[in-house]
Amino acid sequence: MIRLILNVLWLIFGGWISGLLWLLGGAILALTVVGLPWTFAAWRIASYSFWPFGREVVWRDEMGQFDVGTGPLGLVLNVIWFIFAGWYIALSHLVIAFAEAITIIGIPFALKDLELAKLALAPVGRTIRDKP
Template sequence: MSIWAVLGNVLWIVWGSGLVCFVFWCLAGTLAALTVVGLPFAVAAFRIAGFSVLPFGRRLVVVEATGGQRIAGTAIASFLWIVLAGWWLALLHLLWGVFHFLTLVGIPFGLAHFKLASICLSPLGKRNVAVGIAPAPDQA
């Protein structure tokens, strides 16, 4: 991880609301884990919680791009996720992203929040990898 990624992650936790996002993702994962049906969502939420606390220098890619296999039925499961929790988390990230875009210094944090907002709509089948290991964005 480069020094810029480390600096970005430290500033993200202190000023970029990274800790708040981490708590909300962990809360979503805990609520999903309370049911047997929600266990795949809980795993995805905790994976994204780890990404949301340290987003710089890492990327979430689809699991097929890393040689993994996607779970069957993810389209129906993703729809349920959006209805039950995804739009709440996406709204949180969109609001924080707009807030950070109001300042010139906060633009990288706003972009990170917008990236997390898009992940909120389809969290299943993602893997957290380092930028140097991740495939190019057009392959993911």
């Protein structure tokens, strides 16, 4: 019940904006064709941005799903992502997390924004799963 309340509050007070921006970013990446390797990572982040409580971000190989994104190619894709997009997207999530944390009641939301910042740094090879 607490997860539902937190997710609804998250969605109302900004999660929908974050999720829509990640969806838009993924769509723009898909249109460029060069950005296709990062499109699905952006859309996974969008789903997490809409409804983060009760879910966690993990590397795919932790789930026994080894794929290209977890190997050397994934590392290269994450480095390119970090240079061209990841660092400033993560910085925006950090700024938002700081603003939420100083309100004290916003600390749970700040922690989720910190997870989003970490995810924005290197999204390739990660997936979202429900917490047990």
